[in-house]
Amino acid sequence: MYTTVNEDGVLNNYATEPKMYYAQYPAIWEQRKYVLQGVFATLLVTTLVLVGITVS
Template sequence: MYTTVNEDGVLNNYATEPQMYYAEYPAIWEQRKYVIQGVFATLIVTTLVLVGLSVS
């Protein structure tokens, strides 16, 4: 932890910053998984909208 003191004697504590890294492009199997998740999410939302319209 990094601590500073100003002229009034007030302490300021700063957390240590984590090391930065660049995100990696998702692999093919990860991309397929995201597509499948998107399809299921779309089906769920569509089903909920259609059920809501049919009930009202």
């Protein structure tokens, strides 16, 4: 941890910055997995909305 002291004796602590890295473009199997998750999420939300409308 990086610490400094100003002229009044007040300590300032600074967190260490994490090492930066660039994101990798997802592979084709990861893209398919994301599409499948989106389809299931859409079906779930649609079902919940339809059940809510039916009950009310």
